[in-house]
Amino acid sequence: xxxxxxxxxxxxxxxxxxxxxxxxxxxxxxxxxxxxxxxxxxxxxxxxxxxxxxxxxxxxxxxxxxxxxxxxxxxxxxxxxxxxxxxxxxxxxxxxxxxxxxxxxxxxxxxxxxxxxxxxxxxxxxxxxxxxxxxxxxxxxxxxxxxxxxxxxxxxxxxxxxxxxxxxxxxxxxxxxxxxxxxxxxxxxxxxxxxxxxxxxxxxxxxxxxxxxxxxxxxxxxxxxxxxxxxxxxxxxxxxxxxxxxxxxxxxxxxxxxxxxxxxxxxxxxxxxxxxxxxxxxxxxxxxxxxxxxxxxxxxxxxxxxxxxxxxxxxxxxxxxxxxxxxxxxxxxxxxxxxxxxxxxxxxxxxxxxxxxxxxxxxxxxxxxxxxxxxxxxxxxxxxxxxxxxxxxxxxxxxxxxxxxxxxxxxxxxxxxxxxxxxxxxxxxxxxxxxxxxxxxxxxxxxxxxx
RNA sequence: CGGGGCGUGGCGCAGUCUGGUAGCGCACCUGUUUUGGGUACAGGGGGUCGUAGGUUCGAAUCCUGCCGCCCCGACCA
Numbered sequence: 291x292x293x294x295x296x297x298x299x300x301x302x303x304x305x306x307x308x309x310x311x312x313x314x315x316x317x318x319x320x321x322x323x324x325x326x327x328x329x330x331x332x333x334x335x336x337x338x339x340x341x342x343x344x345x346x347x348x349x350x351x352x353x354x355x356x357x358x359x360x361x362x363x364x365x366x367x368x369x370x371x372x373x374x375x376x377x378x379x380x381x382x383x384x385x386x387x388x389x390x391x392x393x394x395x396x397x398x399x400x401x402x403x404x405x406x407x408x409x410x411x412x413x414x415x416x417x418x419x420x421x422x423x424x425x426x427x428x429x430x431x432x433x434x435x436x437x438x439x440x441x442x443x444x445x446x447x448x449x450x451x452x453x454x455x456x457x458x459x460x461x462x463x464x465x466x467x468x469x470x471x472x473x474x475x476x477x478x479x480x481x482x483x484x485x486x487x488x489x490x491x492x493x494x495x496x497x498x499x500x501x502x503x504x505x506x507x508x509x510x511x512x513x514x515x516x517x518x519x520x521x522x523x524x525x526x527x528x529x530x531x532x533x534x535x536x537x538x539x540x541x542x543x544x545x546x547x548x549x550x551x552x553x554x555x556x557x558x559x560x561x562x563x564x565x566x567x568x569x570x571x572x573x574x575x576x577x578x579x580x581x582x583x584x585x586x587x588x589x590x591x592x593x594x595x596x597x598x599x600x601x602x603x604x605x606x607x608x609x610x611x612x613x614x615x616x617x618x619x620x621x622x623x624x625x626x627x628x629x630x631x632x633x634x635x636x637x638x639x640x641x642x643x644x645x646x647x648x649x650x651x652x653x654x655x656x657x658x659x660x661x662x663x664x665x666x667x668x669x670x671x672x673x674x675x676x677x678x679x680x681x682x683x684x685x686x687x688x689x690x691x692x693x694x695x696x697x698x699x700x701x702x703x704x705x706x707x708x709x710x711x712x713x714x715x716x717x718x719x720x721x722x723x724x725x726x727x728x729x730x731x732x733x734x735x736x737x738x739x740x741x
Numbered sequence: 742c743g744g745g746g747c748g749u750g751g752c753g754c755a756g757u758c759u760g761g762u763a764g765c766g767c768a769c770c771u772g773u774u775u776u777g778g779g780u781a782c783a784g785g786g787g788g789u790c791g792u793a794g795g796u797u798c799g800a801a802u803c804c805u806g807c808c809g810c811c812c813c814g815a816c817c818a
Contacts, residue, residue, distance in 0.1 A: 309811080317752095327810065432816085434813095445818065508817085612818090676776090
């Protein structure tokens with residue numbers, strides 16, 4: 291993308307309403323525009339990042355064997371009356387009526403509807419297990435929306451639902467989700483720690499939340515510092531293996547890690563003093579096993595081998611896609627702006643032309659831009675006739691991991707400058723070497739495919 | 742929903758106490774100049790002062806209602 295062809299309304303000054311760093315940078319980098327309390331328009335850069343994150347989530351869900359679907363944003367009230375949640379959900383559920391006076395609601399989650407889909411089409415145990423998921427806009431009428439997209443009323447969420455014949459199978463689905471979530475977060479450069487949590491209005495027996503440690507987090511968390519040393523890394527995972535998924539769950543959830551909701555002070559005392567930590571965290575996902583809580587009242591049964599109808603065992607699992615955008619920025623920024631991890635960045639690198647209009651500089655930039663684009667490595671070329679300072683400030687603000695700086699002086703020596711946004715370190719090299727380096731870097735950080 | 746605060750051009754703000762018909766910086770447009778880490782100068786466009794009503798010769802300013810937004814708290818991906 292050429293910057294002069296793009297729509298990137300960056301701000302020099304911070305809008306007064308933005309209190310936390312991710313919100314400030316999202317506004318300043320021209321990613322979002324607030325339209326109402328907790329409701330945002332997604333401008334090109336923000337929309338692009340939302341899609342990137344979404345695509346990582348898709349990649350990792352599909353890898354785990356889960357099947358994408360899409361359910362409507364507006365749902366009829368009847369299904370929710372069946373499960374009993376129409377009355378239970380409370381003020382957070384935004385309700386409305388259509389012209390016929392039928393009650394509708396803006397979906398805050400979709401257990402009812404997915405259960406309806408399942409019961410309409412699946413009749414035999416032979417069709418199990420199945421996990422269906424969607425990435426869709428949700429609406430929860432929060433009492434107090436805040437922190438930009440971190441607690442919006444409208445938010446983009448991946449919600450998945452597993453259907454299994456037995457509790458054992460459903461628990462494997464739970465473990466499998468935990469593993470796939472860990473992998474999803476790691477790919478975004480985030481460390482999200484699974485913590486034992488409360489089930490809230492979803493209900494159920496087993497539940498873990500995934501928390502990214504950050505000062506601005508809304509949850510208070512308590513953990514054994516050893517949990518921060520564990521990572522999935524590059525290991526091969528067979529998502530069909532009950533044993534392997536179970537082993538990874540044990541590996542990640544044995545050490546003490548809980549939110550304030552489930553914190554057990556006495557148990558925490560058993561953690562060695564020097565490893566006891568209390569901190570703040572951002573909740574970026576949650577997984578539940580709730581058995582037959584919905585399948586029984588809603589009649590989601592399959593015929594078992596014995597011919598008898600059996601209610602299916604279910605769980606649901608969520609990742610806050612729009613919130614992740616805020617969480618990544620909270621976890622990765624400096625005073626100048628965002629620092630995207632290579633795994634999720636709107637563009638792989640920036641090309642800064644220090645002297646637009648200089649024949650050599652223009653030609654060198656065009657060549658870099660053309661070759662990187664042809665290689666599928668989407669660069670952002672700052673071809674504005676602005677003074678260099680403004681170009682650097684813009685690049686720093688929007689946080690592309692790498693920048694290639696091209697100017698007439700360097701070109702006289704046959705070099706351009708490759709700079710890391712994270713370390714700020716620069717290196718002079720030939721344009722060909724810079725391209726090779728960018729290719730190498732992103733070979734190790736493949737960009738998401740999505741659907 | 743309880744407590745607090747704020748609505749003045751796209752953004753950040755002054756002006757409100759003490760009424761006299763709107764100003765600054767940034768951004769934007771034009772021109773010249775400049776260009777290696779947010780150039781300089783000159784000219785210019787853009788504002789029903791959130792909104793409705795009231796007081797007054799006169800309201801951004803005083804009074805009342807309403808709307809919106811932000812912060813703290815209690816609830817949540």
